Amino acid sequence: MSDADWAFWDSWMRAQRRMEREVDRALQQDFDISKSEFGILVTLRAAPGGAMRVTELAESLGWEKGRVAHLLTRMEARGFLEREEAGAAGRRTGITLTAVGAERVDRAVLGHGRVIRRLVLDRLAPDQVQAISAWSRAMTGDGSE
Amino acid sequence: MSDADWAFWDSWMRAQRRMEREVDRALQQDFDISKSEFGILVTLRAAPGGAMRVTELAESLGWEKGRVAHLLTRMEARGFLEREEAGAAGRRTGITLTAVGAERVDRAVLGHGRVIRRLVLDRLAPDQVQAISAWSRAMTGDGSE
DNA sequence: CTCCTAGAGTTGATGCTGCAACTTAAGAGT
DNA sequence: ACTCTTAAGTTGCAGCATCAACTCTAGGAG
Numbered sequence: 269m270s271d272a273d274w275a276f277w278d279s280w281m282r283a284q285r286r287m288e289r290e291v292d293r294a295l296q297q298d299f300d301i302s303k304s305e306f307g308i309l310v311t312l313r314a315a316p317g318g319a320m321r322v323t324e325l326a327e328s329l330g331w332e333k334g335r336v337a338h339l340l341t342r343m344e345a346r347g348f349l350e351r352e353e354a355g356a357a358g359r360r361t362g363i364t365l366t367a368v369g370a371e372r373v374d375r376a377v378l379g380h381g382r383v384i385r386r387l388v389l390d391r392l393a394p395d396q397v398q399a400i401s402a403w404s405r406a407m408t409g410d411g412s413e
Numbered sequence: 414m415s416d417a418d419w420a421f422w423d424s425w426m427r428a429q430r431r432m433e434r435e436v437d438r439a440l441q442q443d444f445d446i447s448k449s450e451f452g453i454l455v456t457l458r459a460a461p462g463g464a465m466r467v468t469e470l471a472e473s474l475g476w477e478k479g480r481v482a483h484l485l486t487r488m489e490a491r492g493f494l495e496r497e498e499a500g501a502a503g504r505r506t507g508i509t510l511t512a513v514g515a516e517r518v519d520r521a522v523l524g525h526g527r528v529i530r531r532l533v534l535d536r537l538a539p540d541q542v543q544a545i546s547a548w549s550r551a552m553t554g555d556g557s558e
Numbered sequence: 559c560t561c562c563t564a565g566a567g568t569t570g571a572t573g574c575t576g577c578a579a580c581t582t583a584a585g586a587g588t
Numbered sequence: 589a590c591t592c593t594t595a596a597g598t599t600g601c602a603g604c605a606t607c608a609a610c611t612c613t614a615g616g617a618g
Binding site: 279381396 | 545
């Protein structure tokens with residue numbers, strides 16, 4: 269790691285952090301949900317049958333199930349979704365959006381898209397999009413795991 | 414936001430998250446410090462007089478002072494640094510690294526640099542470095558604030 | 559049928575982050 | 589000297605992420 273490498277890394281991390289912070293804050297202010305909650309809502313919204321299991325959600329998002337469970341608890345308390353008991357006690361089979369959750373995500377997708385476009389996409393040149401896109405694919409593709 | 418835009422954004426965020434997660438975990442396992450602690454330590458290490466104030470630290474890192482204060486509390490408890498009382502009670506003037514803190518950061522800079530190189534830099538093509546570098550500068554330069 | 563293992567889901571602990579409120583010190587103005 | 593304002597620093601709260609431990613179910617081996 270040369271000094272230039274460190275400077276590059278530092279600059280990148282700062283930019284990333286700043287971008288996430290701004291996008292998060294906008295999502296919070298405009299729709300009163302966090303980026304994680306947004307992810308859950310969007311994934312559930314796109315679910316074929318309208319219901320998903322915790323593990324499916326976690327795998328689809330690439331998150332840990334513990335994290336998903338915690339989020340579901342908070343979101344259920346806020347009335348965005350329901351965990352349906354199936355079979356015996358303690359065994360939940362399906363997570364479904366409530367009308368409130370569905371309405372919220374539908375609005376958020378539109379509004380938040382505009383924010384992302386304004387804060388991020390509009391500031392990216394086409395070749396930058398290309399480069400970042402290629403890197404993203406390489407990174408998520410099989411990243412040394 | 415077209416579908417392609419959303420796919421780009423989603424892919425980017427996933428890649429970013431994954432990268433940070435891996436880098437963080439490595440830093441935690443190898444040196445038992447978080448990325449934030451690393452930032453504090455490096456900044457303090459580079460301080461001219463060897464001492465900095467909370468606000469200087471916060472501005473230098475681009476963080477909020479509350480965050481810095483919380484981190485300092487934990488790091489002081491772990492013996493990495495000291496907050497020196499100056500003047501009357503409750504008024505702290507200088508934050509200085511302890512020998513333990515200095516030793517830790519010196520080792521971490523080297524070892525962590527290798528991790529970053531391996532996990533990130535080695536996977537970046539030159540044009541990707543260029544694009545990200547340009548974006549980072551644009552983003553941190555004056556990003557709509 | 560019984561046991562036992564594997565997986566799903568939850569929960570608790572701990573540390574991190576953002577925000578807001580609070581305390582105290584320093585300085586300006588009169 | 590006294591007050592008022594401002595800045596520095598701390599603290600508490602709530603949400604978020606990670607990890608590990610735990611419960612319960614289901615399904616198979618014997």
